[in-house]
Amino acid sequence: MQVIDSEGYRANVGIILCNAHNRVFWAKRIGQRSWQFPQGGIRQEELPEHAMFRELTEEVGLLPEHVQIIGRTEGWLHYRLPKRLIRRDSRPTCIGQKQVWFLLRMVGDENDVRLDSSERPEFDHWRWVDYWYPLKAVVPFKRQVYFQALRELAPLLFPEGQATPYSITPRAYYVPKR
Template sequence: MIDPDGYRPNVAIVLLNEDGKVFWAHRANQDGWQFPQGGMRTDETPEEAMYRELEEETGLRSHHVEILGSTPGWLRYRLPNRYLRRHHKPLCIGQKQVWFLLRMLADDSRLALDATDSPEFFEYRWVDFWYPVAHVIPFKRRVYQRALTLLEPMASTG
């Protein structure tokens, strides 16, 4: 699903553990690390998509987490030209995302990166809250900075 402006609706998940560290995962078959994220289906709300993506990418279910908050409205990023799939119609020029901040209520043994037949990640680590901004693929850095700026107050009060 691509909106009229060329953006794919998406959700992103910042998962906090009890130590205030965030879940940072290594993409399968790629060098990149990122937060869990994924596209929304036409019949899903952002929250429904978030829970589906959470389970697909981490194995966690709704009772394993608590929602601390989300970003107001959409945060957008554009894809670099080399990532544009010009043969796909309509053309997707980037993603628009609602970001969710979750507190993990379960222990790490509940994490399962192989919850689906096509895992998104093959390893993870817990990192400091701001670490991902400097270590995500460069074209996503601005949206990561914006999202974490909006979510940080919720992390300290949650």
């Protein structure tokens, strides 16, 4: 059962999975052209960390022993769905997501990644990308949350501040549709 708060936001976890070179896991949604980080809903009475491990297994095929938790965002990060994606006929109406983001280090082997581990796979391709690349490539309505999560968690990977574009806003990464 989905957990939607009184403001219409669905409780959710986001996963930033990095490798030993601090590149991040970037996955293509099945049957679509859009790429994103793994994410998924938090069930009623489920802790965010448990939801994260469940989603990691369902979407990426990785088990808890394949990763190490580096950190998580301090609070909820919110994004609103575009009007065309809001299902007005469902109750309660979900207008967006509120997310806790986890930063994980992959300690297993790349061969442990199994996009087909669930009955309904979410992704059909994946690759490692530069830490900040997702800001250029994610769908526009998620860009602000991605920026907030990446910026908050970056010091855990880049303690000296290298590769941390604090002066860059998400709008600087806007890529117009062709």
